[in-house]
Amino acid sequence: MHDLDQLREWDAGAPPLDEETRTRVRAGLLRAMREPTPVAVRRRRPVLRIALTGLVAAAVTGTVLVAVHDDGPPTRTATPPASSAPALENVSARTVLTKAAAYQRAHERQVAPRDDQFIYSKEIIKETEKGTGTTKTYVDEDWRSVDGSQRSWVMEIGKGWWSPPLKGNERVWPTQDWTLLSKLPTDPDKLLKAMRDPFDRTPDYSKPIRSDEWEMINFSLQGLLYRVPVMPPGLRAAAYEALGKIPGVKATHGVKDARGRVGIGITYSGRVTLGTMIFDPETYAFLGFRDTRTSGDGKDMKTYIQLSYLDSWAIVDKAKVRPSAEG
Numbered sequence: 001m002h003d004l005d006q007l008r009e010w011d012a013g014a015p016p017l018d019e020e021t022r023t024r025v026r027a028g029l030l031r032a033m034r035e036p037t038p039v040a041v042r043r044r045r046p047v048l049r050i051a052l053t054g055l056v057a058a059a060v061t062g063t064v065l066v067a068v069h070d071d072g073p074p075t076r077t078a079t080p081p082a083s084s085a086p087a088l089e090n091v092s093a094r095t096v097l098t099k100a101a102a103y104q105r106a107h108e109r110q111v112a113p114r115d116d117q118f119i120y121s122k123e124i125i126k127e128t129e130k131g132t133g134t135t136k137t138y139v140d141e142d143w144r145s146v147d148g149s150q151r152s153w154v155m156e157i158g159k160g161w162w163s164p165p166l167k168g169n170e171r172v173w174p175t176q177d178w179t180l181l182s183k184l185p186t187d188p189d190k191l192l193k194a195m196r197d198p199f200d201r202t203p204d205y206s207k208p209i210r211s212d213e214w215e216m217i218n219f220s221l222q223g224l225l226y227r228v229p230v231m232p233p234g235l236r237a238a239a240y241e242a243l244g245k246i247p248g249v250k251a252t253h254g255v256k257d258a259r260g261r262v263g264i265g266i267t268y269s270g271r272v273t274l275g276t277m278i279f280d281p282e283t284y285a286f287l288g289f290r291d292t293r294t295s296g297d298g299k300d301m302k303t304y305i306q307l308s309y310l311d312s313w314a315i316v317d318k319a320k321v322r323p324s325a326e327g
Contacts, residue, residue, distance in 0.1 A: 091251055094245065096251050096284060097243055097266065098240075098244060100240045101237035102237070103285050104236050104286075113230065115179070116147070117315050118315070118317070119146060119314075120316045120322065122310070122312045123308055123309070124308060124309055125139075125140060125306055127306045129303070129304050144176050145176075149166070151164050152165075174224045178232070181228070186234035186235055186237075186238040188242040195242070196216055198220045217246060218248075218270060221243055222243070248269040251265070255290060257278045257307055258308055258309050259287075259309070263280055263281055264280075265290060266279065287309060288307065288308055292305060
């Protein structure tokens with residue numbers, strides 16, 4: 001998880017990209033994200049890991065840029081909640097996310113991890129196979145290096161592995177690097193413009209957003225919300241408000257979370273979506289995610305409905321060492 005705005009040693013000795021090159025690279029990235037359809041992405045672990053010297057080379061030669069997902073097991077295809085759930089008519093997605101932002105500002109914790117520390121997170125996942133109705137529950141615990149300089153332990157539906165530290169010319173999105181996160185704007189309109197190219201050190205906030213940039217903005221912004229449990233003050237709230245401004249983001253009522261609570265689902269209707277975010281219909285507190293995963297091919301393909309929530313998070317000094325509250 002690591003990248004953005006004024007990145008430390010971002011250029012890796014390479015010259016900055018001109019506007020024409022940036023546009024070509026961004027278009028290549030979106031093509032890579034869109035194929036095949038529906039888009040297959042890792043379950044709630046959208047990680048864009050790019051060697052920046054290779055990024056420059058791809059731009060110069062016109063090669064399609066490939067978005068590489070971090071190491072690990074299964075893939076899934078994201079889909080919105082069941083079509084039987086009616087669209088919410090009296091509350092818009094923007095209203096829900098604006099109120100979610102207000103709740104976040106009133107309840108966020110003030111923290112500031114060091115570069116040499118780890119972000120610990122404990123996620124509970126309830127997964128039901130559509131065909132049989134069989135349900136399993138997994139507990140995923142991650143220890144992610146704040147600045148990416150140390151190897152991280154990551155888990156997905158009960159399976160864990162060591163993710164290697166970033167190389168000198170690599171950056172990964174979304175980032176957990178506090179220095180880089182702190183440089184992101186907390187104004188939602190500026191944040192939207194920063195998200196159209198999360199590898200741009202100096203985003204042009206005066207430049208209007210083009211219609212073909214919304215897909216990348218959504219991918220970048222949802223990645224930030226899905227995989228970064230710890231943010232500087234005001235950033236998560238700004239991300240909620242920014243998400244509400246994206247065309248194609250919709251609200252759906254009657255979406256159950258992993259604990260059986262009925263909430264309001266927020267889903268992006270474009271090609272690239274990372275599932276559904278669920279909010280409490282009264283307080284607008286964030287409850288968790290709803291997602292869909294597939295495994296196998298052809299007649300052996302199985303589809304799973306996943307409901308998950310963040311049970312806890314903490315800042316710790318070492319990987320694989322739980323915070324004291326966890327015992």
